[in-house]
Amino acid sequence: MLRRTALATSALLIGALLLTSCTGPNTAPNPAGEANPDATLTVRLSLEPSNLDIRRTAGAALEQALIDNVYQGLVTRDADQNNAIVPALATEWNVSSDGLTYTFTLRDGVTFHDGSELTADDVVTSLQTAKDDATIADSADLADVTSIASPDASTIVLTLAQPNIDFLFTLTGRAGLVFNSGDTTNLQTAANGTGPFRVDSWNTGQSLTLARYDGYWGEKAGVAEVVLDYIPDNSAAVNAAVNGDVDVALEIDPELQSQVEGIGTFTIESGLTTDKGTLAFNNQRAPLNDQRVREALRLAIDHDALVETLGYGETLYGPIPPLDPGYEDLSGTIAFDPDRSRELLAEAGVQNLGLTLTIPNVYPGTIATFLVSSFADIGVTLQVEQVDFTAWLQDVYTNKDYDLSFVRHVEARDFGNWANPSYYFGFDNPEVQSLYTQALATTDEQQSSDLLAEAARIVSDQDAADWLFLSTPLTAVGTNVANFPKNSLNVRLPLAGVTVAAE
Numbered sequence: 001m002l003r004r005t006a007l008a009t010s011a012l013l014i015g016a017l018l019l020t021s022c023t024g025p026n027t028a029p030n031p032a033g034e035a036n037p038d039a040t041l042t043v044r045l046s047l048e049p050s051n052l053d054i055r056r057t058a059g060a061a062l063e064q065a066l067i068d069n070v071y072q073g074l075v076t077r078d079a080d081q082n083n084a085i086v087p088a089l090a091t092e093w094n095v096s097s098d099g100l101t102y103t104f105t106l107r108d109g110v111t112f113h114d115g116s117e118l119t120a121d122d123v124v125t126s127l128q129t130a131k132d133d134a135t136i137a138d139s140a141d142l143a144d145v146t147s148i149a150s151p152d153a154s155t156i157v158l159t160l161a162q163p164n165i166d167f168l169f170t171l172t173g174r175a176g177l178v179f180n181s182g183d184t185t186n187l188q189t190a191a192n193g194t195g196p197f198r199v200d201s202w203n204t205g206q207s208l209t210l211a212r213y214d215g216y217w218g219e220k221a222g223v224a225e226v227v228l229d230y231i232p233d234n235s236a237a238v239n240a241a242v243n244g245d246v247d248v249a250l251e252i253d254p255e256l257q258s259q260v261e262g263i264g265t266f267t268i269e270s271g272l273t274t275d276k277g278t279l280a281f282n283n284q285r286a287p288l289n290d291q292r293v294r295e296a297l298r299l300a301i302d303h304d305a306l307v308e309t310l311g312y313g314e315t316l317y318g319p320i321p322p323l324d325p326g327y328e329d330l331s332g333t334i335a336f337d338p339d340r341s342r343e344l345l346a347e348a349g350v351q352n353l354g355l356t357l358t359i360p361n362v363y364p365g366t367i368a369t370f371l372v373s374s375f376a377d378i379g380v381t382l383q384v385e386q387v388d389f390t391a392w393l394q395d396v397y398t399n400k401d402y403d404l405s406f407v408r409h410v411e412a413r414d415f416g417n418w419a420n421p422s423y424y425f426g427f428d429n430p431e432v433q434s435l436y437t438q439a440l441a442t443t444d445e446q447q448s449s450d451l452l453a454e455a456a457r458i459v460s461d462q463d464a465a466d467w468l469f470l471s472t473p474l475t476a477v478g479t480n481v482a483n484f485p486k487n488s489l490n491v492r493l494p495l496a497g498v499t500v501a502a503e
Helices: 060-066 120-132 167-171 234-242 254-261 291-299 303-310 338-347 365-376 389-398 415-419 430-441 445-461
Strands: 040-045 075-078 084-087 090-095 101-106 145-152 155-160 197-203 207-212 225-230 266-269 276-281 354-360 381-387 404-409 465-470 475-478
Touching: 040 060, 040 234, 075 167, 084 090, 120 145, 120 155, 234 254, 254 266, 276 291, 291 338, 303 365, 303 465, 354 365, 354 389, 365 381, 365 404, 381 389, 389 404, 415 430, 415 445, 430 445
Parallel strands: 040 225, 354 381, 354 404
Antiparallel strands: 075 084, 090 101, 101 155, 145 155, 197 207, 207 225, 266 475, 276 404, 276 465
């Protein structure tokens, strides 16, 4: 693959998102020289968004690129501080004792990238639109909001019908983003946010360029420009790093790690994510609507062997990862047992079963190959369909036209997908839905966590899916780059604080 020539400031940083293998502080050395405010930071990413409309387009690629960099909400979350809720467009907030009223103080001096001033009306309109328009991502998360008001120019008051312990966390996502209420920007190809960077250009199929926004309300970005370089192929990404064409590369294949380490101009790091490698079963399609068949497929998978084959990751036996409320170690609930798997298929009256696995082509072929072999051992023929991610979003996520599917579900606190029968999993369990509703409605964090854990056990016991692994990718940080974020990089990539040293 031909790539751009190296930028003058490049010195490498290769990365992959890192999940739970290390929780210590960033140990990369500081750049050898003084930070260059005019530098360009080039970051390799594997998954490009299909368009830039973050309100109406699914997929983590948009959140990764745009939230905190281009778009902001009243609050955000700091992945490097255990996803703590921190101020953004609001300087402070107060929650009433009954958990129903949230009062925010709006930050002064904020402007959009087109130069217009942020007003309380922009906030109210953005949130009301997100609540009322079901085509906006995560609109349902605001369903219990009964009132969105601004009693004065610096105050926003949100009132809920019932308590929601995750409400502030919800506001850190797409539903909480603030837009210019009178904007005519074509958000599919451009952007107009309040963040430290503005979208400068988008070279479809190649890169997205962000430029420092000099009118930003906070501390100005540490580099003049960020180039998000989309290189889906791992070998090409490593070549780009070795050749000095990128400063940061995420999602590097562990088998290619030594090629990067041999250069000596970067460090390899680990961080935390909530990245769940999920083998989805279409719970609404026969024979996968039979729990015995789903359990048989799970029993056919040797999860320890898969992790060893991949060269990264940790086993995960349920829908909630260790970083999220409600996590419980469910490793004792199911074990590799192909003999029992064959018995279950026989009990279900299934013979010569053929299934199709739909998997985006950004994932290593090792996963599909391992599953094909595992299922063949129990008499199940698995046909693999590798598709681009846009096709996956249409066929699997939207149309639910699939048998089995694999994607990495990277978002934090996304257990609600299992309580939503309309989600592409097609899992419909009233008890899980009730427990999830109760978990959100309480203001007691421990009680909420306990309810989520109970619901997660049911989801696992019902074999609603298989969680192949908890991802632990690698990140390589160039020695001329400082303050690069560490955790949950496949969900959020806040780059305002990153600096690149002058040569």
